Amino acid sequence: MATETLTLGKAINRGLRRALEHDPKVVIMGEDVGKLGGVFRITDGLQKDFGENRVIDTPLAESGIIGTAVGLSIRGYRPICEIQFDGFVYPAYDQIVSQVAKMHYRSQGKVRVPMVIRIPFGGGIGAVEHHSESPEAYFAHTAGLKVVACSSPQDAYTMIQQAVASDDPIVFLEPKRRYHEKGQVDLDAPLGDAYPLHAARVVRPGRDATLLAYGPMVRTAMEAASAAEEDGRDLEVIDLRTLSPLDLGPVYESVKRTGRCVVVHEAPGNLGLGSEIAARITEECFYSLEAPVLRVTGFDTPYPAARLEEDYLPNLDRVLDGVDRTFGW
């Protein structure tokens, strides 16, 4: 087993490299992905090794990136599109929700667009506006798209390869504030043996309450679980991983045991993923619940100036406050 310690960003890079090696139809396209290796260097070195036809610096036009990827897909390619920052996906929004998501359905299954749309998402890096958004609910709300979020280097490495191999169009969310965090990655494990792409995972077993998180908030939830231990509370943490379709089986199973659940995400709470999850848990686990499902989320304001983001984003204290409230019920 060839395990290496890699940052999450580097793990995606290695996963992309594997995908390019594995299938000559895989192409990477986006702004600055070539020579520069992307603004986060996630595609570093790939153009050098695979050439300008496999790793394509595109014009500065997001609708163009996604729209041409649709055409390339129809032609038999498997494009991996990089959107530079979350806040810049909206010029491509029409192509994604009106075209990418609907091709397969409206062609009665005859047309496939096996593309991956990579988006570094979320805040906490002190950036200027439009660089810290969490647009997942827009995409999860669109039938025909799949949406996943990775949170650890190992998952990042396998999930990106699974997403590329999938025939479904996938919005692949990368927690940009975690790009530099390190973890063990098994580089040689066969993809077929990997944990499934569309499955949630218990990342910390516990008895007293269930914490649900994905992407950047998984680590925060883990820290909250450690801190809660000091208060004598044993929290289970589940990394959702797949946001559409949601894999709530393990969640129901957990909540039925613990009786309490707190959902954590950075995106605004109003009509966010947490709302859907809370509703479904209520439907499925009503008689097991000791408290309503609570949400700890970003506020219903635009993403604020960087010096206010600590107040906007759910942090350790706010997650623990949510935990306190669920026990205070």
Next chain:
Amino acid sequence: MAKGDPAGTARGRRATPRSARSGGKSPGTDLVQLLTPEGDRIDKVTWSDGTEYSVDFTDEEYRGLYRDLVLVRRLDAEATALQRQGELGIWASLLGQEAAQVGSGRALRPQDMAFPTYREHGVLYCRGIDPIMPLGLFRGVDLGGWDPNEFKFNMYTIVIGAQTLHATGYAMGVNMDGRTGTDDGEAVIAYFGDGASAQGDVNEAFIWSAVFNAPVVFFCQNNQYAISEPLERQTRIPLYQRAAGFGFPGVRVDGNDVLATYAVTRAALDNARHGQGPTLIEAYTYRMGAHTTTDDPTRYRIASEVEAWQAKDPIARVKAFLTRQGIADDAFLAEVEEQAKQEALRLRERVLEMPDPEPLTLFDNVFPNGSPEVDAQREFTARYLDSFEGSVH
């Protein structure tokens, strides 16, 4: 075409960026220039559509332009330094683009409206806005602190190209208000980069402005790169030639020549205010520094290219001209240096004093008419913050 076909003269010519990249040669005759890199004045230039460009400045006005250029560069350098010292999250430097910004900015009349992108600190300065304002945005204490209505200079726009449509719509409003057709009519200017020219929004702005004859000037600072991507990743023809396909005139100006950018912008604004519709100006220039302070330009461009552009510096040529003509003496040059130094110092002091915003301001200005949900979240957060011992907010 009303104003002749600028594409006619350049048909079949190579896209210029290739030659520009391989040694920084002048893009040839398709360029309005009134002051050479050596500091020689060219009296007037006739563009291919017959338009004549010239300026007639008093000595005082020449000195004023020089002062603007030096100040703007010095303040920008101070902001870069402040970023390096951790006082700003990021900074987008205008180094190398001073002439394009001061020339066009000074050509604006008080009634004209400007729609900038995120690098227009020089235009902002010309609009009379306190130069500390953009530093708040880049420090992360606000999202842009000036009043766009008061200064007729809209907020910075980070989503590439979006503001070109806003400028067009604003200009349509100027038309609807009957504020064109006279000498004191209003005009609108939209700033954007060469990269932005690839965006759908920008192309839609071109179409709308032409169809509605909107009094808008599209001022593209072609600084040769969109982050790492050279011009040829966005276009295969010189950008000013795009205008012809949309049905309005395009002109290319030496963006490192403050006199030429002034002349060309003033003429385009005057045409707009007199009801003659849009113009595309391509200010041919170079971004001397990194894209922003997070960028590493050595990955995508070579030193000799940067050096070649150094020789075309926008300030050095004005200085050479002014001293040679006896318009500026050593005392004046020293006085400008000193003023720039003092203003930079003041800027630095004020940035260091810039307080972090109060947490609860997070909830301000979400809606003009308020929102019960946001109000509830504000109250919840206030209680939550109070629960911490010794909290102040």
